[in-house]
Amino acid sequence: MATKRDLRSLSTLLTPSTLFLGIFFLGPLAVMIIFSFLEPGVYGGVVWNFYHWNYGRILGWADGEWEDFDPVYIDIFLRSVRLALTNVGITLLVCYPAALWVSGLSARWRTFVVFIITLPFFVSLVVRLFCWVLILRPSGFLSTSLMGLGIISEPIDIIYTETAVLIGMAYILLPFMFLPLYASIEKLDHSLLEASADLGANPFQTFWRVILPCTLPGIAAGAVLVFIPSLGNFIVPDLLGGAKVMMIGNLIEQQFLSARNWPFGSALSVMIMLVMFMLIVFYLRRIGRSEIVR
Template structure:
């Protein structure tokens, strides 16, 4: 938080050696990180420099070839497109999610808990089932087309499913809660007196929003952006189910390497580059936040 006071520097007296209890407490987490983060990442990294054999096994023979293939325009274009879709998704999520999160944060406590529950209710159902529900809504003879036609808004059925629009709808639907929750977190901490101070100093609702509320909830927006943008780049189920698998995203390409093309090393190289992109995005956002407005 920007508002947090700078912690005092550690003095010598504070620097105690962690005892065995401390180690015991963090052991499960370290083990978890090691087994499910470090080891798989290391395997992925090693594989990305290997060759494949005809069955789809991995031959431990060093090569740069996989990374050269990543730089092939075919894949760069797909990377760029994935980033574009993810970016659009993120922007829509911010625009749609911000008012929701802000409203929830400003509601009375009882109401706030109820609304938060509503935001989280979709997680109780399997993601795939929820996506199939969207297919039922958007298909040619589906609910939305039926509604539009019965209300005489449209005459014939609209082609909604298996379009880029459907993919974006699916992505926004899937990731909206991940935008709402962090923004809610920072909006809830926002001191009402600050907003009143802005009004008091002559800021109308719009100015108060842009000059005070948005900057102060920026950590939430940034966290939400990270939580939406990065996974949205790699999403493949939605492009398959709602986009008709017509336009491949980087997630589909990676999935294909493992499940169809039997080319694990190339899939691993794509994965490693993908992770690097995540790290860079994260780094940029962090440095933006850490640097106070000049």
């Protein structure tokens, strides 16, 4: 039964976060959505007219004229989706066996190794990416050591390629894949594995028919948690991809800091947000909400 005092303390406890998130979280998102439907001013800024061609531009129709069809933005959008999906694949392939390995260790070692794996991810993102800049540059660690060993004679240029972006992105997002995978692998019922082996399955059959289906929720959670930050990332492509590997995040940054077309930048952000919402809704429908809590 809710008494008057309960109601009062409930509202006291909830008022700060309600006000704060209402004003400074929902407010900005609303303003951004409104901006995405406004006309860009000639010298930056906005003109308060309804203008839906910001979205048209993303699809290639600037101002709705067929002559101006230019798929450059679609290309960038598709490249971002492709790279984000590839990154999900890479992190999954790298983390799944690692999580299997950790779950097979003794209890003491398990806690320690999980700690050791997550520790570097408390280190600043920009520092972790800087490490890869140092390694992948033509005069960097990889080139220098390979030349020192006599394996290659010319410096190799990995930086400013899609490969470099994928390496950097996988590196910074590893724990978002590893932790959900590990959580679901650890929950695995070991009697199922024994039953499978007793019934004559070889390790690969056990993996395909028992382990993989049972850990699907972990895979889905990891995939969502890696895909979302990959899609809108602009730091990694900026530092490791240069101008050659432009992703949607770089495009947005450009609209705000150099092109000064805020409505178009807002429209691009709204697109990313929509993709995120679709993924989350799909995920919650299929897998349930309990898994998303880390």
